[in-house]
Amino acid sequence: MALRSIDYDKCNDCGICFDICPMDCFRSVGPKVYVAYPEDCMTCHLCTMHCRQDAIFVGPERARRIPTCS
Numbered sequence: 001m002a003l004r005s006i007d008y009d010k011c012n013d014c015g016i017c018f019d020i021c022p023m024d025c026f027r028s029v030g031p032k033v034y035v036a037y038p039e040d041c042m043t044c045h046l047c048t049m050h051c052r053q054d055a056i057f058v059g060p061e062r063a064r065r066i067p068t069c070s
Helices: 016-020 046-050
Strands: 003-006 026-029 032-035 056-058
Touching: 003 032, 016 026, 016 046, 046 056
Parallel strands: none
Antiparallel strands: 003 056, 026 032
16 A cells, blocks of 8 residues: 555644545544545655655555556
């Protein structure tokens, strides 16, 4: 999976990752945001670029392969 985890020891519950994710991979319960759909992550790294706490880990590989035309 590309979107792996949130380090809750670093997370300050700002919700930027939830707001910025174009694939809607995050969900929130009250102030806490969690990774709900890691398989939808397209590895754009917007969440990691905007996380001021460096609390989100996104791996280098995409969760899904990009389909190719034959």
